Amino acid sequence: MKLRKLFTTDSVELNLESETKDEVLKELIQLLGLDDKSEAILFKTLKRRENLGSTGIGKGIAIPHCRSLVVNELRLAYGRKPEGIDFQAIDDEPVHNLFLIVAPPLEVSNQYLPVLGKIAQFAKDPDIPEKLQEIDEATQFLDLLEERAP
Amino acid sequence: MMSPDPNTDTMHPQLMLLMELQDLRSQHRELEKDDGSAPVEREHFHIDPAEARAQLAEKISELEERLDPQVRARYERIRPQRERVVVPVINGVCYGCFVSIATATVGDQEVHQELQSCENCGSFIYVVS
Ligand SMILES: [Zn+2]
Numbered sequence: 001m002k003l004r005k006l007f008t009t010d011s012v013e014l015n016l017e018s019e020t021k022d023e024v025l026k027e028l029i030q031l032l033g034l035d036d037k038s039e040a041i042l043f044k045t046l047k048r049r050e051n052l053g054s055t056g057i058g059k060g061i062a063i064p065h066c067r068s069l070v071v072n073e074l075r076l077a078y079g080r081k082p083e084g085i086d087f088q089a090i091d092d093e094p095v096h097n098l099f100l101i102v103a104p105p106l107e108v109s110n111q112y113l114p115v116l117g118k119i120a121q122f123a124k125d126p127d128i129p130e131k132l133q134e135i136d137e138a139t140q141f142l143d144l145l146e147e148r149a150p
Numbered sequence: 151m152m153s154p155d156p157n158t159d160t161m162h163p164q165l166m167l168l169m170e171l172q173d174l175r176s177q178h179r180e181l182e183k184d185d186g187s188a189p190v191e192r193e194h195f196h197i198d199p200a201e202a203r204a205q206l207a208e209k210i211s212e213l214e215e216r217l218d219p220q221v222r223a224r225y226e227r228i229r230p231q232r233e234r235v236v237v238p239v240i241n242g243v244c245y246g247c248f249v250s251i252a253t254a255t256v257g258d259q260e261v262h263q264e265l266q267s268c269e270n271c272g273s274f275i276y277v278v279s
Contacts, residue, residue, distance in 0.1 A: 053197045069172050
């Protein structure tokens with residue numbers, strides 16, 4: 001599964017406005033276009049995952065992820081916070097690039113874990129953070145995925 | 151920025167609990183399976199799967215305690231039979247058994263504020279608008 005196919009321009013926000021970890025999780029969730037109740041449940045579930053250990057994996061990257069019954073297919077979103085945000089990342093550095101991954105409880109295609117691993121690989125690529133900072137439009141993000149995560 | 155709390159006032163509190171439980175169980179099960187999330191969580195997120203499972207199990211018990219006795223009884227009854235206790239109803243179809251549910255049942259969850267279940271498979275239902 002190509003990562004490019006899992007994003008749309010609607011699920012990409014290059015200028016996140018939030019200033020806190022909770023707010024930024026909500027802002028990312030909003031990119032998925034769920035109803036209010038689903039957003040509320042998803043927020044709780046993502047927070048519970050964060051409580052197990054931050055998904056801020058270092059180098060300015062966070063990958064909040066979970067399974068939740070509020071989605072019926074794998075859903076992804078990308079948000080960028082150019083000034084950075086405190087996400088209690090493992091290296092204590094501010095987070096600039098956030099990838100949200102939400103999978104339904106059961107998936108026929110079992111894409112969740114491979115996609116999670118692929119996103120982590122992509123984001124950890126040494127020159128990716130810089131490339132992400134240079135992007136001006138959502139389509140460029142999709143192009144970068146196409147090019148670097150074929 | 152404006153970041154209103156998602157509106158859950160109209161949701162049955164017990165349904166909210168059941169959905170949270172369901173999600174926690176999904177993460178717990180995922181960490182348990184041989185081909186589950188444990189390797190990814192360990193490698194990329196530095197999570198100790200056993201510790202994470204223990205934390206989740208504790209939270210699950212805590213939430214189960216908060217279920218009303220009748221809801222709890224039903225939850226315990228459904229749980230061994232199906233992986234999902236709460237299922238979404240999308241376009242009138244129960245995603246537990248893929249049978250159409252009478253519109254009177256799904257109706258407007260916000261109006262009657264009742265905990266609803268599928269007449270066919272017995273799962274608690276959650277109507278996706
Ligand atoms: Zn059913």
